Structures are given as structure tokens and as C-alpha cells.
Amino acid sequence: MKLDCKHIWRELSNYLEGEVSEEVRRDVEAHVAQCRHCAALLDSTHNVLVLVADERRMDLPIGFNSRLRERLEREMSISGPE
Amino acid sequence: MADQQGAKKEKEYRLIDSVLAGNREDFHELIAPYRRGVYLTAYDVLQVEADAEDVAQEAFLKAFRALRSFRRESQFSTWLFRIAINEARMKLRKRREVPLETLFPDEDSENSDYTPMMLKDWREIPSEALLNEETRRLVRESIAQLPEKYREVLTLRDVNGKNIAETSEILGISIGNTKVRLLRARLMLRDIFVERTQRKPRQQTPRGVSP
Numbered sequence: 001m002k003l004d005c006k007h008i009w010r011e012l013s014n015y016l017e018g019e020v021s022e023e024v025r026r027d028v029e030a031h032v033a034q035c036r037h038c039a040a041l042l043d044s045t046h047n048v049l050v051l052v053a054d055e056r057r058m059d060l061p062i063g064f065n066s067r068l069r070e071r072l073e074r075e076m077s078i079s080g081p082e
Numbered sequence: 083m084a085d086q087q088g089a090k091k092e093k094e095y096r097l098i099d100s101v102l103a104g105n106r107e108d109f110h111e112l113i114a115p116y117r118r119g120v121y122l123t124a125y126d127v128l129q130v131e132a133d134a135e136d137v138a139q140e141a142f143l144k145a146f147r148a149l150r151s152f153r154r155e156s157q158f159s160t161w162l163f164r165i166a167i168n169e170a171r172m173k174l175r176k177r178r179e180v181p182l183e184t185l186f187p188d189e190d191s192e193n194s195d196y197t198p199m200m201l202k203d204w205r206e207i208p209s210e211a212l213l214n215e216e217t218r219r220l221v222r223e224s225i226a227q228l229p230e231k232y233r234e235v236l237t238l239r240d241v242n243g244k245n246i247a248e249t250s251e252i253l254g255i256s257i258g259n260t261k262v263r264l265l266r267a268r269l270m271l272r273d274i275f276v277e278r279t280q281r282k283p284r285q286q287t288p289r290g291v292s293p
Contacts, residue, residue, distance in 0.1 A: 009196070012265065013268050013269075045272045048268075048275050052221060053241065054218070055122070055241045058125075060117070060121055061121075064121065068139055068142060071143065072142060075146060076107065076109070079147075080102075080104065080106055081102060081146060081150045
């Protein structure tokens with residue numbers, strides 16, 4: 001089956017997840033090999049997601065852990081879990 | 083991998099039992115692996131450091147108080163993140179943000195397509211531009227510009243690295259809806275990001291909305 005651009009867009013997210021069947025994967029790859037629009041879309045979306053994943057390394061605010069601990073300890077000294 | 087997961091779960095259950103038996107301070111150990119993730123989730127929903135810290139603290143306190151009601155049908159972290167997302171949503175309600183949702187079609191229906199923006203040259207985002215501080219700021223701002231429900235799904239899956247099943251459980255929506263929402267979130271984010279990187283420097287269009 002040949003996929004048109006709309007189909008590619010619909011599968012794009014699943015494709016990036018590696019969550020498409022072998023057949024769909026081949027169709028997507030065949031399509032982007034000859035459609036530079038979809039190729040650019042796929043690449044740029046992938047790149048943005050790499051950047052987003054980088055956010056994971058963002059630092060916690062300084063003192064976050066100790067403030068949290070303090071607040072929890074205050075709670076714990078009052079009462080336990082209901 | 084499966085064994086590791088199992089061992090982790092067992093350890094968590096042991097800690098939960100211990101907390102419930104009166105060793106309250108074991109709660110610190112129980113939540114230690116999730117402090118960063120819960121904070122990041124709150125931050126991505128709220129976009130303000132102080133608010134995110136409040137919400138994260140509040141979520142951990144709630145989890146502590148409600149620990150007995152954790153049913154052990156889902157993972158502890160799933161339960162915890164659900165509390166955090168709900169806290170963040172409540173905070174957001176209070177703040178009443180400008181509804182950006184109107185910019186984008188709103189249903190999650192399986193057949194409603196999102197059409198990615200057609201750029202004149204469709205150029206890729208140049209990969210050498212990707213690592214500087216400016217770019218990271220742009221990413222953060224672009225995430226901030228997503229409508230709330232897309233920001234949530236993207237934060238859980240793409241920032242926190244939760245899998246689709248966990249993400250759908252935390253959000254309380256079906257796997258199918260999670261995938262559709264995620265697809266849109268990713269395409270929208272890319273559009274917003276590309277649009278921002280191509281904008282002339284120092285130009286200040288309010289919220290980056292195209293004319």
C-alpha cells in the first residue's frame with residue numbers, strides 16, 4: 001500500500017516511538033525517501049523531541065530537597081497517613 | 083529488566099508497609115527517586131519555578147497523607163504522578179491563564195487530523211543550532227505555549243520518559259487517546275518551535291501567534 005502525506009503525519013508519532021508494524025515502517029521510509037516535505041517534518045520533529053528529552057536534565061531549584069524534607073517532617077510530626 | 087522492575091516494586095511495597103506501620107521517615111526513601119520527575123512535571127504544566135515547587139511539595143504531602151488508599155493495582159509512581167498532575171491543574175485553574183486552546187482544534191477524535199504547518203522552505207531545524215542555551219530557552223518557551231492538555235502528555239512521555247501505558251493511566255484517558263494527543267502535541271510543538279527559530283531575533287510578537 002502506498003501512503004500519502006496525510007497518512008505519514010498520522011503515523012509519525014508512532015513511527016518515532018518505534019510502534020508501527022514492519023509494513024507501515026517500510027511504507028513510511030519509502031515515502032520519506034521520495035518526499036522531502038515529509039522527510040523534513042520527520043527529522044525536525046525528531047530533533048525537537050531530542051531537545052525536549054534534554055529538559056529532563058534540568059536542575060532542581062537549589063535547596064529543593066531540603067525544603068521538601070523539612071515540610072514532610074513537619075507533617076510527619078503531626079500525623080501519619082490516614 | 084523485568085526482574086529489576088519487580089525488585090523495585092517489591093522494595094517500594096516494603097517501604098510503603100513500613101511507613102504505614104509507623105516508620106514515617108521511610109517515606110523520604112520511597113519518594114527520593116521521584117522528586118525530580120514530580121517537580122519537572124509540575125514545572126512544565128505551570129512554567130513558574132516557585133509554583134512548581136509548591137505543587138510538588140503539596141503532591142508529596144498528599145501522597146503521604148493518602149498512602150493508605152494506594153491500592154497497589156498500579157505502580158506507586160503512576161499514583162504519585164496522578165496526584166501531582168491534579169495538583170498542578172488545580173493551581174493552574176486558580177491562575178486562570180489565557181485560553182490558547184482556541185488556536186487549535188480541540189477534539190481528540192481518532193479521525194481528526196492535525197495538519198502540520200507548511201513552511202516555505204521546509205528546512206530542517208539545523209542540528210548544530212540545537213545545543214546552545216538560546217535553543218534550550220526556545221524549547222522551554224515552546225512547551226509553555228502548548229495548550230495545557232498537550233503540555234501534560236508531552237511532559238509525561240517526552241520529558242519524563244513515561245511509557246504510553248503509564249501516561250494514559252496518569253492522565254486517566256485511553257491508550258488510543260493518549261497516542262492521538264501525543265501526536266498532536268509533538269506536531270504542534272515542532273510548529274511552534276520552528277516558527278520561533280525562524281522569527282527574526284529580538285522581534286517580540288505576543289505569544290508567537292502568526293497573523
